[in-house]
Amino acid sequence: MDYKLKDNKNIDDFVQRLSQALQIKTISYENMDMVDKSEFLKFHTFIEKSFPNVHRVLVKETINDFGILFKWEGTETNQDSILLMAHMDVVPVEKETENEWCFEPFSGNISDGYVWGRGALDMKSQLMGILEAVEGLIINGFKPRKTIYLAFGHDEEVGGYLGNAQMASYLQSKGIKLSMVLDEGGFIIKNAIAGMSCLAALIGIAEKGMTTLELFAESNGGHSSMPPNSTAIGRLAKSIYILEKKQFKANINSILKEFFKAIAPKMPLLKRIIFSNIWLFKPLIIRIFTKLPKTNALVRTTTAFTMIEGGFKMNVLPQQAKAVANFRVMPGETIEDVKKRVEKVIKKLDITVKVNDVSFNPSKISHIASNEYKVMCKTIVSVFPESVAAPYLTVGSTDSRYYQKIANQIFRFCPIEIESEDLERVHGVNERISIEGYKKMIEFFYLLIESL
Ligand SMILES: [Zn+2]
Structure with missing residues (x-):
């Protein structure tokens, strides 16, 4: 299979796979007894079937039964590693809002140029996008210079204590040092602030x-x-x-x-x-x-x-x-x-x-003078030439905070162009991602991994 992303050859496959990912009800709840574990296992089987090369070349470890940590060994093992993050869990759909959805929230409906469903933005698209890029890179014979870890938590929406918190301690116990972590965060958006008409790619360099x-x-x-x-x-x-x-x-x-x-x-x-x-x-x-x-x-x-x-x-x-x-x-x-x-x-x-127990201090601020930040900006400009990359403060909290002790630079960024009204769809109704946006997201990860 040819993974050249510039033509539309594989986009139908990408979209079909994303749609299937959105159909699996990986909903997390604070009370673990409420979690349907079979859906998480179904998700594991689904990605195993969808990304055979990822599973052949990368080493996979399962953390607390459902969290997934992949290791893609680099050619220069003396270098610090890279960590790309995404979470497989989604928030539930509130009963009262079910009838406001244009399509059933777990249908993965594909229409009007969008893939619809819970998790389309937050954040199965990013998880699938990373895997599509890695699968494509392997097929095209690419070998990373630095070792790359992929961390896919299963409980981000309820604090990440069983997923990324454990993965971070595990990597720390093995003495792993990370030169860069990339987790969810700012989108590429118009009207980031009033009067700003061009697209701003908001790279979270710190979080509250x-x-x-x-x-x-x-x-x-x-x-x-x-x-x-x-x-x-x-x-x-x-x-x-x-x-x-x-x-x-x-x-x-x-x-x-x-x-x-x-x-x-x-x-x-x-x-x-x-x-x-x-x-x-x-x-x-x-x-x-x-x-x-x-x-x-x-x-x-x-x-x-x-x-x-x-x-x-x-x-x-x-x-x-x-x-x-x-x-x-x-x-x-x-x-x-x-x-x-x-x-x-x-x-x-x-x-x-x-x-209260659930309290944590603000993160450190990552450096915009760092090589990693420059690579991020360069990749953004190549894939989204209309946009301007800008450092930003993430006002919510992400699982990336667990990696602070072992990471030099942490960035929080979702490489998707969205309208400001789409922000309300995150954790809301009619969550969706445009097919064009998803394609560019895969391109972003493909190029980023190649450049790191
Ligand atoms: Zn999220």
Whole structure:
């Protein structure tokens, strides 16, 4: 078989295989008992059948039954290795939204130039795209210079504790060092920020940390006919009000500065002047960025109250009220900083603040001067000549965080051109990928692996 990607010879096969991958219900749940393990095993068998050369040449290891780690030995074994990541699990489809889907969510329907289904963007396309590229490279006789690992987790959507967390410890225990990790992250998108009409390829060079704080207000309780002026619920409500009003300080950090530098040449004149003179326009930029949630998240540690409880009877004073707030922490700040600031802001209200177990600090920032970043940009420009590659801050969290101890550069990037409205399809309804976009994604991985 000829894998030359420039013509359309193999695209039908690629698309058919992606469609089949989307038909397998590899849904992850926090409660492992709810997971249909047979679907994950079906997925393993499916990729084994679909990529015979990958399975012949690469060494495959299974981690915790369902996670897959491939090793493709390079010709220069003294070099640090490369790790390409994707996850095979998807989020469930909410019952209430099922009838909003144009096609059954696990049908892998191919129509109107798209492949439709849960996982089309997040992120079986990337997993399949990497495998198509490796299969093609092997067929064309390519041998990688550096050893390449492929890590396909099975529980990314529920924290990655059984998949990538274990794979990272396993590689660390074997003394493996990685010069580059590539995981999911920014797409190639128009309107990345207001007024930007060209396509921006957003390469996540860092990701925010996360902490969840539990706020407790206690009081004596008693009958509600003789209440104090403020109950536990009242004090808790005040603390929520204050914390929402006094948001964390907004700032333009080094990542955003580099982002502006990368995109400025492609901006209309006025914005080009603004983004090229941050020292002068910083207050204006911050004012614009803090107006919209998607850009606000790039300039500050965000505060989101997500759960609340307290009281059990209408005429009984509650002895305790509890609120839960989720914070996404900017690089340069820590979980401890967040807790300290929260305690300081609500100090007069007698609230106890506890850090929840699922908390992690922001990642390190990868270097845009590194050779690996340059290779990423060069590959992007070759495959997506209309776009400008720009460093970015990933505001969500990815499994790549588990590899920080053994990796030099970590990038978070999905090589797919999408419309901004497609972002809502991720974890939403009518998730889909364009056939043209999928083809370019495979080309991207093919070229990237060749260039590394
Ligand atoms: Zn994902």
